[in-house]
Amino acid sequence: MKTTKEVSVVLPCLNEEESIGQSIETIQKVFSQNKINGEIIVVDNNSTDGTSEIALKYPIKYIFESNRGYGNAYKAGLKHAEGNLIIMGDPDNSYDFNDIPKFLFHLQKYDFVIGSRFLGKIKPGAMPHLHRYVGNPGIRSMMKILHGVNPSEPSTGFVGIKKELLEKLNLKQQGMEFSSEIIIKVHKIGATVKEIPITYHIRSGKSKVKPLSDGLRHARYLIKEAF
Helix, strand or coil, X not given: CCCCCCEEEEEEECCCCCCHXXXXXXXXXXXXXXXXXXXXXXXXXXXCCCHHHHHCCCCCXXXXXXXXXXXXXXXXHHCCCCCCEEEEECCCCCCXXXXXXHHHHHCCCCCEEEEEEEEEEECCCCCCHHHHHHHHHHHHHHHHHHHCCCCCCCCCCEEEEEHHHHHHHCCCCCCCCHHHHHHHXXXXXXXXXXXXXXXXXXXXXXXXXXXXXXXXXXXXXHHHHHC
């Protein structure tokens, strides 16, 4: 008989061989220490390094998504999530998966939990000045002006969401603007939201963020969704 998982942790990966093993092991430890009946879903977004070989050494659910894009990776992985509660996080060592119990605690009361780097701590060198003082504030301003939404953190890579809410969102975006889409749509349907402080660390490996093109994709989405 198939056992439904309590929690699914979905990890989108593009060339994360330096950090995927550590991320999986940290999540496994969190599951064990907190007696969580959980699963780990690794979505390989067509990596060209050793990400898949490392991930497949562990008892995880492995999904291959050839169409690159942050949103494409998440949509592929979320289709296979069994958990009633879902954690979405970047496995590049920039987020501490030991914080998962905090997300799960707040998901008992709220539908959507945002890990906010801006309410918490950003380690020196973890976020480029362009992202910290231009990109993120710009996205946040557009969310407020166009959608009446004013999160402290508009593009976090660490969130928790109830599966029943996720199924109502009809998420479509393919790239980094996926993070804006989920926040906007969660607020549109009137779901309850909680922001919690997290610490943002220097990532392992090369960042996949393309400031200009990703910023424009966010802007286009926010304008289109508003009208």
